[in-house]
Amino acid sequence: MTFTQIIDFKTSRIDDMSRLMDRWIEQTKGKRTATHSILGKDRADSSHLVEIVEFPSYDVAMRNSQLPETDRIFREMVALCDEMPTFTDLDVVRDEAMYKANARRLMEMLAAEQELALLDEVLAEGYHDHDPTNEQDVIGMDAVRREVEMWRGGFDFAFTVDDQIAEGDRVCTRWTWNGTHTGDFMGLQPSGMEVTMTGTVIHRFRDDGKIVEGWWQYDLLGLMAQLGAVEG
Incomplete structure (x- = not known):
């Protein structure tokens, strides 16, 4: 079953966050197992962003989370956020x-x-x-x-x-x-x-x-x- 993770966060350093996401993709090239990723900005609050990441399955997503690059990027992401990001894990029931x-x-x-x-x-x-x-x-x-x-x-x-x-x-x-x-x-x-x-x-x-x-x-x-x- 396809698995999707929603990362909800606030940051006033959007350009730095975008560069961090690019670096994450570059550093995990060939190892990152996400099949699709979308980053969206709240029209009512430009500091509020949501990233939606899709994986073939939950197990594949967990393997991705165990990459050393993922852990390092996560810590850098938290440092750029105005508050602790939230994560919502979804099993896709219709695609x-x-x-x-x-x-x-x-x-x-x-x-x-x-x-x-x-x-x-x-x-x-x-x-x-x-x-x-x-x-x-x-x-x-x-x-x-x-x-x-x-x-x-x-x-x-x-x-x-x-x-x-x-x-x-x-x-x-x-x-x-x-x-x-x-x-x-x-x-x-x-x-x-x-x-x-x-x-x-x-x-x-x-x-x-x-x-x-x-x-x-x-x-x-x-x-x-x-x-x-x-x-x-």
Whole structure:
């Protein structure tokens, strides 16, 4: 689970504090484990600042706090503050930016990741896939891998993400799929044709960013028409 620390402090020596933050980043380069950091100033009180630091997890943040550079910078920071800073530790229970990134990553992995076992980096065990073109829902990692292998057996393909909307624990991705018909697909022998298809998928995420459920809609009929299996 992503971890965020909020550091709330007051200082009349803002320029000195900014230089200290820069020095901290420089001295811990290659060792500091923060993934994102924002420093904000209170519009109503220019001496009141808040730093928001994001880490991949609480354990990673604790390793960062144990760096000798971190301890030294902390003591220098306190000396620059008008009063003792306060620290608030937060477990992030919803991160829509991370969900959107993982939805994009899944699309990339479906097309290009050679080691399908790595799909469990973005899909939760027991993942439930709803696809109206399948008679039965795809449930579990083994079933997902069989589904991916079926599509890869018929096409060399890639997804282009055209649009994404995130709300709460769900991300809707509108995509375009482009493929080359290189193998057997639903009884159709390889033709070498370049084909395209559009669709959308809604993914539901759990707190750690893994996808637990997906609902797909796409133009399979249009794809089959391009392949000459049905009349367009």
